[in-house]
Each structure stands twice: as structure tokens, then as C-alpha cells.
Amino acid sequence: MLKKNLKNSTFNLDFGEFLNEMSKFRKIGLICHHNADPDSLLSAYVLRNILKTKGIESKVYAPSDISEIARRAAIKIYGKLDVVSGIMDIENNDALCLVDVSTLDQTSKELKEIIRSKYEGKLFIIDHHAPHPEITKIARYSLIAPNACSTGELIYLLAKATGISLAKEDLEAIAVAILYDTRRFIITDKEVFRIMSEIYDEVDYSSLLNLFKKEIKIDERIAKLKAAARLKLYKVELKEPLLVVISHVSSYEASAARALVELGADLAIVAGGKKGLVRICARCTKRFLETTGLHLGKDIMMDLGREISGSGGGHASAASANGIGTPEEALIKAINILRMKMGGNLKEIRCER
């Protein structure tokens, strides 16, 4: 159990003093960072509700845009997007609070000037990034915990330490902020799990997780399925046997190549294009890289680019080439390059249709 004093032991922050200082103002504008993510936007939503219990009027501002996922999350949890896009009438606020923002450059050029000229000593910060001296210098009070995994946690602890109970929506907003910033618990710590276990029974966890599933457009799904239906499969006997597949689509080559690797290929090369222009994308597994010692960009796609009178390159496990010709011709050339470079026999495995 967390100690029930106002000074939080984990982050050594004085939440009570933060709220006391804020209570000296009547209207406070809550500022998200540019392309606001769920941690910034939803933390600001919850902070708005916390301030409301203290009789403080506040609005959430997204000075330069909101990310797609933050938008979806806010609508799913709260039923509407209750945010000022831009900074209209921002100067009506008696004070401002930066939420998940570590430098003024993350707001907007215009707002940066307004903050500097009008809000010195009336600026609050709640954040988990290393603070920039430019803002801490002009801030009235800041709650900054660079070792916290998300701003959402700090908002939760603020409510808890000051005895404010949060509604279900607010707890769900905290959960999504944490899920987003920890990349679904990849970058995490004990405090994150402690908070999640405290709120777990109050939130609809599996439906919140669904927010992170990316909707794939139907055209892209068709391209992936066609790539699978058209693939040619080869096996290479090296110190570990490898599976190589080639295929073609008219668009979404990269996504199709990734899908084929997910299906089980060690290397997938997918060609696409029209009107005599061809584009080839390749993706491979770590096993392919370790077994062959090849670099897809430097060893395969650069050569292929030259062969198709264009250019190619990329990373070790994700690369592409553009040039002239048909997908079929380009794939034959790709297989020839592979035969030369992989040392080992590329044997086709016939697929019955």
C-alpha cells in the first residue's frame, strides 16, 4: 500500500502543495504537447476533473494537433472530444499547466511566446520527462518525475494523495495513458504494476487494449492475401534451413512482405508497380541475417536496384528497390542475386493450387 501522506515516497513529489498552488487560480488552461498522444491528452482530461472538484475551471488545449489514437481513446472513454484545437482565447486563463510537455517547443510557436510574455510565475508543469531549464525557470510549481513511466501515473497519484476519488472514465483514461507510454508494459516498473493493480477492477481492461489494435484498410488486407495466394516458395539448405518467398501485388508491397514473414518466411520479396515502373520490398527474420550474414539493403537491394536500372538500399532486415520493368522480371533478377549471394541451393517447393 502506498503511504497516505501528501508527499509521495516513490517520486518524492509534493502533490498536496501542487494542488494548493493551483487552487490560487480560478481558470487554468491545460496544455498538451504537439500531436498529443494518449498520455498527454488523457492526463489533461483527468486533471481537468480533479481541478473541478476544487472549483477550478479548466479547459484542455491541443495547440498543435492530436494523434489519431488519442482522439479515438478520448471518444471511446468520454464519448466526445472535449478539447480546444489550437489556442483560441487561451489568454482568458489565469494560469496554465503543461501536461506531459518538457519544452515550450513542444507546444506551438505562438503559444511559446504567450507563455513567456504572460505566464511567468503562473505556469504549472506535470510531466515525466527530464525538465528543460527554460520552463522550470518560469514555472510556479512543477511536479516532474523523470523516472516515472507516464504522466498518467502522476495524475493518478495526485488524486490519490489529495483524497480525490476518480470516476470510472478517469481511471480508464489513466490506464490507457499508462498502456500507451509503457508500450503495453514493455518499458515499465513496479510502480506501474502497483497502479494498474489498484485500478484493474474498475476498468474494462480488454476493451481498452482493443484501442491499440490498428484497423487495416480493406485494400491492404486484400494485397496481403493476394501476396500469400501468389507466392513462390524456396528452401535453402544452409547451417539452418531457410525459407524464401517471392510474390507480387499492385500496391502495399512492404505490408505484404511483412505479412509473409509473419506467416513463416525467413525472407519475403514482394514486387509491385504499374506502367513499367517496379518497386520491390524485402523483409527478413533475424534467423536469415544470422544464417546468411547478408544485409538486405547493401547486399541484395542495392544490386537489384542497378539490375532494374534504378536504385535500391535500406536496412539489414527491411529494404527496397525501385526501377523499370515488370514485377515478374524483377523477381527473377532478385532470385538470381540471391542464388549468387546465399551460397547454397535455392530449391523451389511446388505449391499445389
Ligand SMILES: [Mn+2]
Ligand atoms: Mn508521456
